[in-house]
Amino acid sequence: QSALTQPASVSGSPGQSITISCTGTSSDVGSYNLVSWYQQRPGKAPKVMIYEDNKRPSGVSNRFSGSKSGSTASLTISGLQAEDEADYYCCSYVGSFVVFGGGTRLTVL
Amino acid sequence: QLQVQESGPGLVKPSETLSLICTVSGGSISSMSYNWGWNRQPPGKGLEWIGSIYYSGNTYFNPSLKSRVTISVDTSKNQFSLKLSSVTAADTAVYYCARGIVGATPLFDYWGQGTLVTVSS
Numbered sequence: 001q002s003a004l005t006q007p008a009s010v011s012g013s014p015g016q017s018i019t020i021s022c023t024g025t026s027s028d029v030g031s032y033n034l035v036s037w038y039q040q041r042p043g044k045a046p047k048v049m050i051y052e053d054n055k056r057p058s059g060v061s062n063r064f065s066g067s068k069s070g071s072t073a074s075l076t077i078s079g080l081q082a083e084d085e086a087d088y089y090c091c092s093y094v095g096s097f098v099v100f101g102g103g104t105r106l107t108v109l
Numbered sequence: 110q111l112q113v114q115e116s117g118p119g120l121v122k123p124s125e126t127l128s129l130i131c132t133v134s135g136g137s138i139s140s141m142s143y144n145w146g147w148n149r150q151p152p153g154k155g156l157e158w159i160g161s162i163y164y165s166g167n168t169y170f171n172p173s174l175k176s177r178v179t180i181s182v183d184t185s186k187n188q189f190s191l192k193l194s195s196v197t198a199a200d201t202a203v204y205y206c207a208r209g210i211v212g213a214t215p216l217f218d219y220w221g222q223g224t225l226v227t228v229s230s
Contacts, residue, residue, distance in 0.1 A: 030214075040156075045205055048217060051212075098146070099158065100158060
């Protein structure tokens with residue numbers, strides 16, 4: 001059982017915006033621990049989309065943005081495209097250990 | 110361009126030791142800026158961090174696996190390895206090696222393609 005809770009699934013139509021939440025505790029997300037977000041397309045390795053709560057690696061579309069409030073981090077995808085359909089995982093430290101959220105499947109309708 | 114690639118047996122018998130190697134090319138494994146980690150994903154399930162090794166040699170493991178995991182680095186070969194002992198069917202998964210950037214967030218920026226390891230007699 002993951003220490004970081006994500007909704008199992010979200011969906012949206014092309015052009016819309018969606019937000020995926022990642023809820024932790026005061027020991028992880030709610031403390032000084034920052035969050036990263038990974039996208040995983042079927043049969044592929046994960047790809048980092050956001051790190052340190054809200055930073056985008058070079059090459060990642062600015063349609064992807066991250067934020068955090070208290071013990072909940074969020075990933076927002078604006079201008080939804082078919083290629084965004086994938087599984088998304090949040091990730092943070094709990095002490096010296098890495099913890100992934102349970103994952104959210106994004107369906108583009 | 111950095112590349113990481115897993116290699117090892119795709120089938121391991123129950124109670125035996127799973128051994129995988131990750132070969133790093135296009136960059137040095139010896140850098141204080143990076144750590145080297147293993148993650149896995151059981152079929153149809155989510156990602157699970159197994160553990161990471163730092164330049165200092167310090168290792169950190171998922172508490173649920175700690176008693177069975179060993180991660181080591183061979184700088185002469187630019188490789189790092191994973192050993193998981195006393196495996197059961199629950200250890201069947203795609204295993205990924207990845208480079209982590211040392212910092213305030215778990216940032217694995219380069220991943221291998223993954224290798225499926227099945228535990229079965």
